[in-house]
Amino acid sequence: MGVLRVRRWIRFLPRTAAHGDRGRGGGLDGAPARLSALRAYAAGIGTTLDEATTCGELTRAAAGLAGGAAAVLRRVGGTLTGYAAIAGDPGALPDARRAAATALDAGFPADGTPQHWTHGGRPALCVPLATGERHYGVLVCGRDAGPFTPAEAELLALLAERAASHIRHARAYERVSRTAGDLQRALQAEPGRPHPNLAVAIRYLPAGRRALVGGDWCEAVRLHFGRTLLVVGDVMGHGLEAAVDMHAYRSSLRSIASADLPPHRVLRQLDDIAAAEADRRPATCLLAHVDPARRRLTVAGAGHLPPALITRDGTTRLLPVPVGPPLGTGFGGYESATHTLEGDETLVLFTDGLVERRGEDIDSSLRRLAGLRFAPGATVESVLDTIVTRLDARRAEDDVAVLAARVRPRRGTVAATDP
Structure with a gap:
């Protein structure tokens, strides 16, 4: 990624995530600490070949970076399921059915643009959980503070894409494991x-x-x-x-x-x-x-x-x-x-x-x-x-x-x- 994009993401990282950075105005003061926090959040996603674990790592990173709460709506066929892997205060999240309807109305998962909206006066954000042509669901974020900034949305989209890549590997691993297991059981059974x-x-x-x-x-x-x-x-x-x-x-x-x-x-x-x-x-x-x-x-x-x-x-x-x-x-x-x-x-x-x-x-x-x-x-x-x-x-x-x-x-x- 370009240096300017990294600098822009670092600028909008929460100060609590920057390990006590006391720079003023939310600018680039303390940028090394903010970059370290970004790396830590990204490195914490995809530590295993388990889809549920990866979703939990994503929502914890999203809640830590943007504040409030985060959850995943998993894609099953052409529909989205209820919330999974909730991190943070669940009360900050919009109703799961409305979030799913909003994402589908916006063209998810075909359209990869993050969607901003409000629920009960609170800001909400839907980010596609996708990589390339593979779509696994939606990352939903909500909080009591002000609206999500474009830079925050871009950063959350980056983390969601990273998680989707690991989910793809987890599903491939699961398919191979299931096939090998079926073969082994069939041979052992005969x-x-x-x-x-x-x-x-x-x-x-x-x-x-x-x-x-x-x-x-x-x-x-x-x-x-x-x-x-x-x-x-x-x-x-x-x-x-x-x-x-x-x-x-x-x-x-x-x-x-x-x-x-x-x-x-x-x-x-x-x-x-x-x-x-x-x-x-x-x-x-x-x-x-x-x-x-x-x-x-x-x-x-x-x-x-x-x-x-x-x-x-x-x-x-x-x-x-x-x-x-x-x-x-x-x-x-x-x-x-x-x-x-x-x-x-x-x-x-x-x-x-x-x-x-x-x-x-x-x-x-x-x-x-x-x-x-x-x-x-x-x-x-x-x-x-x-x-x-x-x-x-x-x-x-x-x-x-x-x-x-x-x-x-x-x-x-x-x-x-x-x-």
Whole structure:
């Protein structure tokens, strides 16, 4: 903006906003302090990606600069709603219905000119809450003092335009967040079904109240002869792109697993597919091939944390897994390890958000998990509830996906023979 415009706005800033400026005549005496106040009001708008918060910041800035009170009439379709985010004395504001009618009669939001009028002898001002071709409502100001000056109206229009720009970003963020959330929920709601001889429970906890979802996921793929492939994966990053890549990994996994390959060969093919796509994000992954008839568990990992095993007496230990690179690097080199899985033991697969904490070594984090104790005979659902509670996973800084599985013997099951 031009220097003369800034100087004119500074001139009309209230002295109370200028931190005690004692210049005479409302001129440019104490201009640095007045410019500082202008910057402070403008910087206080758009501190979050939340529309309601931005509207509140705008009305507080408007009431502070011009005195009296300020509120927002939000635009919904072609109409304006009642007052929101009121700041200052509500009695200084005109009736909301009359303010809306005045704004619409003046051509808002198509016409961006501030409208001056009076109500009950008090001055009022309507300023469009718009940026470019996007219109979000009207800023309404009222006070007991004299009419709003042209310079005040111009300054309030500047703040309203700044707020509208942040509202545009907030709505775009909300759309992306909602889309990613819908995709994540749809994918989490449709896990594969394990065989009836395996009890499985899954928890997915997104980090933060408004955090974008990430690429954490769980899967169960039914194989021949009563076997099930359990999977936990974590695509690097957050948001819609991570969720889309997670879906791609998950789809590829289902296709590859149908060939009934050993876990390390499944990872090798997943890595080849991901490495061939330049835009695919890397991901960590852990596969657990469960064969209840043989009490056999085969695991393979791609840059992922090892699984935990809860024994029959309720103690927890980590199972060793050969270390392999994350998927999408093209390095390959995956290996499998085989363990025994008894019918009264519980297998737990998880993403790093479950255990990792800021400033803590990962080995310490894993020891905290290994230190958990469980009541003998606890169901897989109660096991997950205990883990989530004791590790305070609902307040984790990263997304959390965790899967618990236990062999559930069925009468009449015939053990398969080794091929």
